[in-house]
Amino acid sequence: MRKSRIARSGARRPAVATGAAAVAAALLAGGFTAVPAQAATGTDDPAKALHLGPKEKLVPQGTITDADGTVHTRYERTYDGLPVIGGDLVVQQTRDGRVQDVDKATEAPIKVPTTKAKVTPPAARRSAESLAPSAAGGGSPIVQDQAPRKVIWAAGGKPVLAYETVIGGTQPGGAPSELHVVTDATTGRKLADWQAVETGEGNSMYSGRVKVGSVKIGGQWVLRDQDRGNMQVFNMRGGLDEDSAPAFRNAKDVWGNGKPTIAQTAAVDAEYGAAVAWDFYKKVLHRNGIKGNGKAPKLYVHYDNNQANAFWLDSCFCMHYGDGLDNKTPVTSIDIAAHEMTHGVTSATAKLRYTNSESGGLNEATSDILGTAVEFYAKNPKNPGNYLIGEQVNLLGNGQPLRYMDRPSRDAEANRAEGWPPSADYWKPGIGKEDMHFSSGIGNHFFYLLAEGSGKKTINGVHYDSPTYDHKPVTGIGRDAAVKIWYKALTEHMTSTTDYHGARAATLKAARDLYGTKSKQYKAVQRAWDGVNVN
Structure with a gap:
């Protein structure tokens, strides 16, 4: 729950989509029901109805409908085909189609003199990399293997043409880093940075004897919760690579021993904590999973060595749990599991920027x-x-x-x-x-x-x-x-x-x-x- 501050190089980082089309696709895959843009305003041109500029377009992310018929539609924005960071808004529409309220991330008009950058993408990459160590905690960052994407930066006041570069590595404490660095596309100066890996830390506290989800496959039981989106736990065995982490399997449908002496115990706590959080969101807040689409995150336990941390990683839609500084106290408590899952919910809704702000x-x-x-x-x-x-x-x-x-x-x-x-x-x-x-x-x-x-x-x-x-x-x-x-x-x-x-x-x-x-x-x-x- 505090950011970690140790850098690691060589970690596998997922690819990051670039371009307005990829942004739109990612938004529409966010889990809510996508709606036609005109639904928010009752017109064929929502940007015009909301007094946006001619080069602006709204990308509907999804809707929430209240019991009284009020529809809340969340949008991202593009300008001349470029994603606008800090341009998101939410439109409240009454049952009869009337716009009741609009909540905007910025009230500033989205307009820049040109969308032609003076700084080249390779120069933007070098600039971001040089700026990253202090922001990432002094480590040796790795720039993602793709060109920085050109964006409109609107979260800092007057909109400017910019590049967003994502840098991988690790934070102090050992959690992976996906540091987003925004640099001015005209001057090259840094405008902002934020960490996309949202972390939590602590030692485990076990919850006694609990029910866990499991399914029998090929004569063996697998720790997988079919009632909650097929949520599954994987064993990283003190490593860093999710791809090599096996599922938890057992001859009997009995898991763990209540002690850190076997790997299954941390898996039981992780799945139980995530299941309680899932049930809370569904039964209390009527939300079907993190994105509202019933899709469950993957859970990875025994992450890294002497890792006193837990974190949510949006790019892989997953949670990681370390084993504590002594490798005997897995960070798998109920409140930590729910804390990290909630980072996913925030990312799927308000997208509150995860930065020192x-x-x-x-x-x-x-x-x-x-x-x-x-x-x-x-x-x-x-x-x-x-x-x-x-x-x-x-x-x-x-x-x-x-x-x-x-x-x-x-x-x-x-x-x-x-x-x-x-x-x-x-x-x-x-x-x-x-x-x-x-x-x-x-x-x-x-x-x-x-x-x-x-x-x-x-x-x-x-x-x-x-x-x-x-x-x-x-x-x-x-x-x-x-x-x-x-x-x-x-x-x-x-x-x-x-x-x-x-x-x-x-x-x-x-x-x-x-x-x-x-x-x-x-x-x-x-x-x-x-x-x-x-x-």
Whole structure:
């Protein structure tokens, strides 16, 4: 759940699609039902109806339909055939076809003087590679084996013609790196970078005796969950190559021994945690898998050597779990599995940029929030739900959680020992420049206040004491309502560049849609954001 920071060279990296056609194909394969572009506006030209420029086109990614018939259609944008990074938007359309609202990643007009680049693709590649080591943690990066793709960069203010280069390797800590570097196609200067491999870390905490999905093939049992999209676990055996990782097979339909002495135990925990997360999304939030299409991710356990990390990798639609720093504590807990799966959901919906920015903090907070919700949903007696992140991981050897949602800065002492800043309790100017795993504290704190309220309380044996920025009390509305508000905001109103003030607007819209503007839930959302200084 914190980014790893060790570089590795020579890792296999999946090919990255280039060009507007590939972008459109990838978007339409995203798992939602694709709809004609005109559906959002009731016209034959949605770009014109939404006051977009003549060179702009909208690529429908899919729809979500509310019970009242409101249709939320998510679009990506192209300009003169080039993908626009930071140009995504969501259109809310009433049952009768009227456009009710539009949430845009940027309000700036998409227009550049020319789409002819002064910098050549090879020069852009060299520039990105030279810039990458500091962004990737000082390692030896490998540029993907294809030319950088030309794009319009609109996430930083005024749109500019740019190149996006994807660089492989590893991050500190051992997780693979897919670093996206955006450089100006006219000057060559770096405009932005972000990490596409969204990571989590910790030691395992087992969940006791649990049910796992399996199927009998050729006289042997295979660890594969047919009830959840054929979700399957593979054994990387301390290696780095997914292609050589075998499936887990057994003569009997009994798996693991509750100890790290056999490889199957980590596989049981990984599949169980992912299955609980799958069920939560389906039964509570009515989402059929990560992309909404019933397709399950692949799960890879025993990744690398002495790897105290777990991460979601969007390019392979999979999750990886290390075995801990001692190779005896697999990182396969319920909250970590759900945290990583939620990164996949965010990637399939709002696409909050995974970088040191407020959108990056919201990305991490979303995984903490919904990962915590899954832990409560599991009702596992070995692991009662709580608002602590990685509480049994003991990664730092001090017995303390990685993060606290009631007062995020409680991690100050442990973080100071590691040279890290404390997590943020409240919003302040410039918070987006902090590491996303610490700026996420604002979103985590908001969610705790919204769900449980401020002040002292004990939940499932854990003591909490949540303050507010303005010292005014907040009354919680319950975790179930808070989860529904956050999820609706994520999937229907947030975009790739949403910041904390945008998240306030998005959650208020979600609360309005669910409960009305005069409801206690709507007012609680206002108060909870006030409580973390987002107003």
